[in-house]
Amino acid sequence: MFELRVTPGGNRPIYRQIIDQVRQAVATGELAVGDALPSVRQLAEELVLNHNTVAKAYAELVREGVLDSRHGRGVFVAKRRRVYSAGERKRRLDQALNVFLSEALTLDYTPQQIEEAVTNWLDQMTTSKAKDSEVD
Amino acid sequence: MFELRVTPGGNRPIYRQIIDQVRQAVATGELAVGDALPSVRQLAEELVLNHNTVAKAYAELVREGVLDSRHGRGVFVAKRRRVYSAGERKRRLDQALNVFLSEALTLDYTPQQIEEAVTNWLDQMTTSKAKDSEVD
Amino acid sequence: MFELRVTPGGNRPIYRQIIDQVRQAVATGELAVGDALPSVRQLAEELVLNHNTVAKAYAELVREGVLDSRHGRGVFVAKRRRVYSAGERKRRLDQALNVFLSEALTLDYTPQQIEEAVTNWLDQMTTSKAKDSEVD
Amino acid sequence: MFELRVTPGGNRPIYRQIIDQVRQAVATGELAVGDALPSVRQLAEELVLNHNTVAKAYAELVREGVLDSRHGRGVFVAKRRRVYSAGERKRRLDQALNVFLSEALTLDYTPQQIEEAVTNWLDQMTTSKAKDSEVD
DNA sequence: GTGGTCTAGACCACA
DNA sequence: GTGGTCTAGACCACA
Numbered sequence: 001m002f003e004l005r006v007t008p009g010g011n012r013p014i015y016r017q018i019i020d021q022v023r024q025a026v027a028t029g030e031l032a033v034g035d036a037l038p039s040v041r042q043l044a045e046e047l048v049l050n051h052n053t054v055a056k057a058y059a060e061l062v063r064e065g066v067l068d069s070r071h072g073r074g075v076f077v078a079k080r081r082r083v084y085s086a087g088e089r090k091r092r093l094d095q096a097l098n099v100f101l102s103e104a105l106t107l108d109y110t111p112q113q114i115e116e117a118v119t120n121w122l123d124q125m126t127t128s129k130a131k132d133s134e135v136d
Numbered sequence: 137m138f139e140l141r142v143t144p145g146g147n148r149p150i151y152r153q154i155i156d157q158v159r160q161a162v163a164t165g166e167l168a169v170g171d172a173l174p175s176v177r178q179l180a181e182e183l184v185l186n187h188n189t190v191a192k193a194y195a196e197l198v199r200e201g202v203l204d205s206r207h208g209r210g211v212f213v214a215k216r217r218r219v220y221s222a223g224e225r226k227r228r229l230d231q232a233l234n235v236f237l238s239e240a241l242t243l244d245y246t247p248q249q250i251e252e253a254v255t256n257w258l259d260q261m262t263t264s265k266a267k268d269s270e271v272d
Numbered sequence: 273m274f275e276l277r278v279t280p281g282g283n284r285p286i287y288r289q290i291i292d293q294v295r296q297a298v299a300t301g302e303l304a305v306g307d308a309l310p311s312v313r314q315l316a317e318e319l320v321l322n323h324n325t326v327a328k329a330y331a332e333l334v335r336e337g338v339l340d341s342r343h344g345r346g347v348f349v350a351k352r353r354r355v356y357s358a359g360e361r362k363r364r365l366d367q368a369l370n371v372f373l374s375e376a377l378t379l380d381y382t383p384q385q386i387e388e389a390v391t392n393w394l395d396q397m398t399t400s401k402a403k404d405s406e407v408d
Numbered sequence: 409m410f411e412l413r414v415t416p417g418g419n420r421p422i423y424r425q426i427i428d429q430v431r432q433a434v435a436t437g438e439l440a441v442g443d444a445l446p447s448v449r450q451l452a453e454e455l456v457l458n459h460n461t462v463a464k465a466y467a468e469l470v471r472e473g474v475l476d477s478r479h480g481r482g483v484f485v486a487k488r489r490r491v492y493s494a495g496e497r498k499r500r501l502d503q504a505l506n507v508f509l510s511e512a513l514t515l516d517y518t519p520q521q522i523e524e525a526v527t528n529w530l531d532q533m534t535t536s537k538a539k540d541s542e543v544d
Numbered sequence: 545g546t547g548g549t550c551t552a553g554a555c556c557a558c559a
Numbered sequence: 560g561t562g563g564t565c566t567a568g569a570c571c572a573c574a
Binding site: 175176177178187188191194195205206207208209210211 | 545546547548549
């Protein structure tokens with residue numbers, strides 16, 4: 001089943017971590033259209049978080065069209081809709097990519113190393129989720 | 137000449153945007169070792185910012201070894217030196233990669249498309265650098 | 273408890289003085305991994321400083337890996353990690369040593385006296401750390 | 409003869425570098441009481457510096473009692489006098505030493521390595537000046 | 545003129 | 560409540 005993991009000490013805010021992981025689960029098909037997510041309170045308890053933090057993450061995902069919130073029923077994976085125009089999507093991707101690449105080059109990584117790192121992360125995200133949760 | 141643009145309302149803090157763009161200019165060779173940057177106050181006026189915001193960005197770039205600051209003289213592109221330990225470099229790469237992938241997935245790009253974009257940009261950045269130095 | 277003192281007129285900037293004292297407290301074991309530091313605003317009020325000055329000092333200590341900052345929670349003593357490359361560590365050591373020796377020579381201490389003082393303090397610092405943890 | 413070397417790109421201000429080197433030369437006996445120093449303009453020309461920078465360094469050394477300036481004659485090494493009381497000297501040394509040691513320990517140097525570094529620098533200052541200037 | 549430090553005070557982001 | 564960003568503006572340090 002879909003499982004979230006959150007590290008409170010990390011660099012990224014907790015609500016961001018939730019958003020990222022839900023997005024990834026949807027992007028990789030681990031969560032399919034119509035699947036239910038744990039309720040705000042359930043998840044908050046499970047992860048030992050303030051429920052405001054979970055609510056904030058869900059709200060943002062709803063705003064983006066990744067999730068649908070149905071009052072009194074729960075929160076579900078929405079039918080995907082594109083928010084940005086093709087040109088805007090491209091522009092945003094390029095900008096984010098430029099920021100990432102220049103940081104990586106500043107850190108003295110070679111193009112090969114950078115490509116490897118990207119590939120590794122993408123592989124990891126799409127395949128080895130199950131393995132990770134064994135370690136838990 | 138080297139030119140910066142900054143959008144105050146955006147997600148990314150202004151001083152981060154300055155850092156990003158200077159790193160990019162150095163990574164692509166638009167700024168070469170020894171080149172002077174606009175003075176703190178000059179740039180602040182140009183971008184309609186407070187000088188402290190520019191100073192904060194420059195200070196971070198000095199810490200990273202991208203720039204050299206010479207008191208009373210100005211700020212210059214530094215000779216490359218590696219500032220961080222292996223562990224710290226990895227930490228920073230992973231963090232930057234996470235931010236990038238999160239953005240790319242939000243934009244509904246598939247892993248394949250992301251990898252392609254990375255490869256394309258890396259080629260482009262490294263070849264544009266070569267071309268520039270011929271012109272020099 | 274951990275207490276800081278700061279002299280605004282001195283040669284060393286206030287935020288540096290804060291950095292120095294936190295580093296000392298961590299080096300001697302007065303502050304242990306996981307300990308919370310006074311909040312930015314609390315400390316600012318206590319020392320009759322602007323909160324920005326305290327924030328600047330804490331930010332530098334976070335960068336150095338001495339502290340961890342958790343947004344919305346506070347600032348804590350970090351688990352030791354090595355942030356800088358060998359070259360950078362050497363650079364910083366030499367710089368600090370230069371500042372120290374310059375001060376010591378100004379005070380008319382001879383090389384022998386300086387070496388003695390260094391040895392004595394190193395013994396003292398490392399043994400006081402051991403003692404503290406027994407008491408704990 | 410007494411020779412100064414100054415690196416404009418370095419971390420320490422130029423006038424500080426001059427002060428430090430004159431102090432060291434006096435401390436190690438390379439410059440003896442009554443010896444003449446190069447005039448402000450001579451030294452400025454030799455080191456390709458603004459003469460204000462040299463003047464500032466000399467002025468500070470005169471204020472500290474290291475040099476004597478005799479109007480129309482030149483600048484000379486003064487008969488040493490102690491400016492601080494014994495207690496004050498000790499206090500200042502300890503404080504400077506604490507700042508240095510906690511920085512070195514934060515950088516993850518061991519006590520042995522720190523002692524070595526101190527010894528090396530002191531040796532170098534007192535003996536290998538001649539060797540260095542060959543390299544010039 | 546150029547960079548660096550500090551204050552006072554507003555407003556945002558996160559838990 | 561806690562940390563982070565930004566402005567306006569003063570004053571210092573250095574060349």
